[in-house]
Amino acid sequence: MQPHVPYHIVHIYLDQQEALPVPLSEQAPNYQVFWWKTVALGHLFLGPGEKFTEQEYTQKLIEAIRPAVEKYTANAGVGQWEQLLVHHRFQEWQHLIGSALLEWTAATVPAKVPVSVVICTRDRAGFLEQCLTQLRQLTCLPEEVIVVDNAPIDDSTEKVARNFAGVTYIREPRPGLDIARNTGVTKATMPIVAYTDDDVVVHPLWVYRVWESFQDEAVAAMTGLVIAAKLDTEAQLIFEKHWSFNRGYTDKVYDTTFFNRTLSKGPPVWEIGAGANMAFKKDVLEKVGLFDELLDVGAAGCNGDSEMWYRILEAGHTIHYNPRAVVHHEHRREMEGLKKQIFYYMRGFTAAALLQQRIRQEAGYKRHLFRVLPPYYLKLIKRGFPNYQFQYRTLWPEIKGIVSGLAFYIRNRKQASK
Known part of the structure; x- marks a missing residue:
């Protein structure tokens, strides 16, 4: 090797x-x-x-x-x-x-726009300080920045947030990304709520481009372009080449037409974007419901964003992928961290797909899980044999994640139905 x-x-x-x-x-x-x-x-x-x-x-x-x-x-x-x-x-x-x-x-860019930026963080004060410093230097500023300190072990995050004038600090004692996201949106006072991660560097025009997406009244949610910040390690390169958050450089519209066209196979909502670069009309979230806390890391996995996009589309709304809204994301450096991440992706993907099937019985997620994925993974097992190098290094965590997600859903069917 x-x-x-x-x-x-x-x-x-x-x-x-x-x-x-x-x-x-x-x-x-x-x-x-x-x-x-x-x-x-x-x-x-x-x-x-x-x-x-x-x-x-x-x-x-x-x-x-x-x-x-x-x-x-x-x-x-x-x-x-x-x-x-x-x-x-x-x-x-x-x-x-x-x-x-x-x-x-060449558009005239306003100095500030009515957007609430929510940063959900947990015991990463160094990353948060860099993120807040950079947000303060944007060409177009958000009206509000909210830091949700998710089940912290100390007060380091609070100290950093309080050093930045105008930043709203909220401690959320219950662990879970979707719990933190929900806390952020309920505290937000602006009509547009944007989410980014503490380890993300946003483009100077990011907030403006987010706001710009919603000037089309039909748009209920948006996602944007995520570019790799570093490709120093094999784990980072594997992620960027095979699990990338980058959804391309052209605008895409996901609407009722897309939803109905793909319903029989299971709408591929995971293709819409990444939670590190997404935004919503606050009143849309209030109508369709907040993020499903059953899908948090440590519970089902980490597909709360995809499941939310499904509900927004199922309710007849439109999502815009805007490639001019750019952030730079630092992927996990170590292989073990990548394997754990992919395990939870696939665990969350499986649980979310079965939840989505319950919302609309004719959705083809069960067919995707039980008919499409088994032969697909059998091919990957054969191709990767015997050494399972590069992209095949995450193959077993992927498969284990799917099985674990199925088991999680079976155990929590009653709670899911609520």
Whole structure:
């Protein structure tokens, strides 16, 4: 087994380049994220030992940014923009793309918007201090920041929160992420409630982009783009390549049409986004109900966000994935931490799927769990044999999580029905 080589994360701002980027002859593994000003366009993995000609690299870059560029230029008449890159007419390309993305990059940004940002944390004072420091420096500030101190062992979190003027500190003695989320939303005073994690670095325009999503009255909830903050360890690379929170660089709308189209197979609500970057209209949460505390880590698992998205869609509301609302997330560094995380993901996924089946009997989650997943995992077991390296290192925790989630649901059916 070869030692893991850390990936260097490189953010390339194409609007600031004098020429098209080119691969270096002796290039360390890196993860390149391409931007046009404040808009992320795509990413590219360049692995250890991979070498590309300038032409090959250009083609890979084009493929990486194509979905986003075509979306943003759909109504701008840009035409064959990729040919300008292939033929090294980079400045012409910049002019065309800059004009097409003007409406997304030149808006007047208010100093503050009516958003409550809720940070649920537990005994991570160092992370929290960094998070609050960075939130205070945003281009557009939230009207309210709430720190929910979840079952703390000491007062370190409270001391940090109280050092920041305007931050509301709440101690929630009952352990559980969804319990903390519910405490946060009940204390929030703004019409939009946004959630992020204490180990997340948000983009300077994050709060503005969250608020912007809800200017469409039809939108009841939103999620945003999550980019890896570090890829230093094998565990972090496995997560980013096979369990990533990144849902792409183009807008997506999840509504009644999506719900009905996927109902027979079980709507894949886990694809909508990540709890580290999500927001809701407060009155929608009050209507559909708060987060299901049965799904907390240590109980069923950690799929309270996905189950909430299911209920919002089932109630006929719309969720918007906005890739311009960006946060950077630091994944778990150690393999044991990753395995534990994946175990609880799959445990929570299973319990949530069966809960969702109870809400709407025609939902196809049982079919997914008992007919689709067994042959899928049998294939993975065969492919990973005998060494089970890289992505296969989490295979057994995944399977154990599914079995554990099923057992948890059976034990708690009566409570779930309430």
